[in-house]
Amino acid sequence: MRKYEGLPREIIALRVSKEIEDNSYVNLGIGIPTLVSNWLEGRDVILQSEIGMLKTGSLAEGDAADQDLINASCQPVTEVEGSVYFDICESFAMIRGGHIDVTVMGAFQVNEAGDFASWMNPSRGLNGVGNIGGSMDLASGARKLFIAMEHTTREGTPKLVRELTYPATARKKVHKIFTDLAVLEVVPEGILLRELYPGLRIEDIQSVTEPKLLVAPDLKEIEL
Amino acid sequence: MNKVVKDMREALSGLDYGATVAVGGFFAAGVPRLLLRALIEKEVKGLTLACGSGPLLGAKDELDALVENGQIRKIIDSYGLFRSASRGARHPLEQKVRSGEIEFEVYxxxxxxxxxxxxxAGIPASYIPVGIGSMVEQSVITNIEGKRKEREIRTIDGRTCVLEYALKPDFALVHAYSGDSEGNLxxxxxxRxxxxxxxxxxxxxxxxxxxLAASGDLEPDSVHTPGIFVHRVIPVPRIAFEITNV
Structure with a gap:
């Protein structure tokens, strides 16, 4: 299977940040989504961390690290003016209660119905258990759910699939998908290709994507 | 009321074989490390450790000792396995989860x-619309096949929900920055x-x-957990620890 060179992870995160409107409350998951915060400085966007913090600051380096202050990925973070702490039930009331405007998560697979799989890798052989964390709550309560991920696995296997072969996190919840090769939107008819990596053709993207792609009439290069 | 106990022995008295013990903390933050160390020293076995989000991954030395001593029968958690597959595969916890020696339930x-x-809050169960379309909807998620109890499903206002039950631990071990003798935290x-x-x-x-503050020394408007929920208080030193990747 052919593997194309595309955007580095940091730049996928930059593209996601452009899709987040000012005055939004946003939750960022583990992996590429965490990197989105690097591009939100100076923006009027408030980050919610499910450990129990609103207005999460940047990652804390060296002496600035405080053992009582981490994000939900177990990284030391900083407090900024206006930061707020709260307990876990209140945090998940924000998440499940529909108060978060945008949730960005990573995924193993997404299908054309907007189902996605992120919580368990069956090849770990753990007899049907894995790390759910806050993923299902976040998907259930999200007003907008974005997936940020590589377009294929390291071996070149498509992650945009017809049928999930990994256990689902949630069904019909994904709105947009940001990969190293393309920006796509889940629409009632399937997956719509909106933007592609400069130099790639529609058929290149199709060759590393299982479902037949719909193509936006105003298809363009990825806008950064 | 004075809830301050004289030592760890008194703090954990009555916590015996087979107890269900809630362990506070989220990865490295807010884990009751010194109470966990006392639990290790007590060598009490058959424990169900009811966690929230990987406190044992954040307190790895304590996890290692609890697993090595064979004190854990079961873990309940939402994120209790190492993130890295290769790191997890090397760890005795994951080996025991794979073999079924430790039961592992995930929500x-x-x-x-x-x-x-x-x-x-005295509520026996409630309908929750999370996990619909996933394995959560089918059964309790556990590594032990015989324990995958089927779920009760009900549609409320057009949303499919699973019936989820209250989880009442025998003991909770929690960590607070400050507290007074009446248990206000x-x-x-x-x-938190x-x-x-x-x-x-x-x-x-x-x-x-x-x-540890004297009774009345905490600003009444700033108490997070009112003392009515707390039965024993043990003062501990602040210990520095390294925040490591989970």
Whole structure:
């Protein structure tokens, strides 16, 4: 299977940040989504961390690290003016209660119905258990759910699939998908290709994507 | 009322073989490390450790000892396995989960936090619309095949929900930044996480506090957990630890 060179992870995160409107409350998951915060400085966007913090600051380096202050990925973070702490039930009331405007998560697979799989890798052989964390709550309560991920696995296997072969996190919840090769939107008819990596053709993207792609009439290069 | 106990032995008295013990903390933040060390020293076995989000991954030395001593029968968590597959495969915890020697039950984090809250608030069960379309809808998620109890499903206002039950631990071990002799607690920054709701849930809540205040010294408007939820208070020193990747 052919593997194309595309955007580095940091730049996928930059593209996601452009899709987040000012005055939004946003939750960022583990992996590429965490990197989105690097591009939100100076923006009027408030980050919610499910450990129990609103207005999460940047990652804390060296002496600035405080053992009582981490994000939900177990990284030391900083407090900024206006930061707020709260307990876990209140945090998940924000998440499940529909108060978060945008949730960005990573995924193993997404299908054309907007189902996605992120919580368990069956090849770990753990007899049907894995790390759910806050993923299902976040998907259930999200007003907008974005997936940020590589377009294929390291071996070149498509992650945009017809049928999930990994256990689902949630069904019909994904709105947009940001990969190293393309920006796509889940629409009632399937997956719509909106933007592609400069130099790639529609058929290149199709060759590393299982479902037949719909193509936006105003298809363009990825806008950064 | 004076809830301050004289030592760790008294703090954990009555916590015996087979107890269900809630452990506060979210990865490295707010884990009751000194109470866990006392649990290790006590060598009590057959434990069900009811967690919220990987406190044992954040307190790895304590996890190693608990697993090595064979004290854990079961873990309940939302994120209790190492993130890295290769790291996990090398760890005795994961080997025992694979062999079934340790039972491992997993819930969505918000659902798990509500299970503790329900126990504390006297609500036996509630319908929760999280996990629909996933394995959560089919059965309890566990590594032990015979324990995958089927779910009760009901549609409420057009939303499919699963019936989720309260989880009432025998003991809760929680960590607070400050507390007074009557058990009123304050936490610091993101170390609050599951500590408050677990204190509400358990039959016996034991709080380790870094700063012990006299009764009345905590600002009444700034108490996070009212002392009615806390049964024993043990002052502990603030210990520095390294935040490592989970």
């Amino acid at each position: 969505p984090m918000g659902t798990l936090s509500e299970k503790y809250r329900m126990a504390g 304050r936490y610091r920054k993101t170390a 996480n599951f500590n408050h709701v677990m204190a509400m849930a358990a039959r016996v809540t034991v709080a380790e506090v870094e700063n």
